[in-house]
Amino acid sequence: MAKGxxxxxxxxxxxxxxxxxxxxxxxxxxxxxxxxxxxDAIRGKDVNTAIGILSYNNRYASEVILKLLxxxxxxxxxxxxxxxxxxxxxxxxxxxxxxxxxxxxRAQGRAYRIEKRTSHITVVxxxx
Numbered sequence: 001m002a003k004g005x006x007x008x009x010x011x012x013x014x015x016x017x018x019x020x021x022x023x024x025x026x027x028x029x030x031x032x033x034x035x036x037x038x039x040d041a042i043r044g045k046d047v048n049t050a051i052g053i054l055s056y057n058n059r060y061a062s063e064v065i066l067k068l069l070x071x072x073x074x075x076x077x078x079x080x081x082x083x084x085x086x087x088x089x090x091x092x093x094x095x096x097x098x099x100x101x102x103x104x105x106r107a108q109g110r111a112y113r114i115e116k117r118t119s120h121i122t123v124v125x126x127x128x
Contacts, residue, residue: 020124021082021125022124025121028061039093041057042089045086048085073087089125090126098118100116
């Protein structure tokens, strides 16, 4: 059992919250492995460089992550009052989401399983 009043516990929990601007996409139809190839390319880069890398990368995941990065920049400008030219990608990661299982018919009455993987992608920005 936690000690203290409910409001005290809530206050303590909110003190430790991360105040950096971020954006998250859930259930993106791209596997974690394929998303991580793109995320590794932009980690630690400033926002303008990251947008350039993503716009000229021809992987499908780069389109999804580009949209997510622009959303994180908009969150930083509107909610935190930060300037876009001072921002950089502090953290970016992809977590595994649920897998959709489908069946593909094969020869002689057999059926092969196709796994359509999803991921939850997060981009966290910070000011230099």
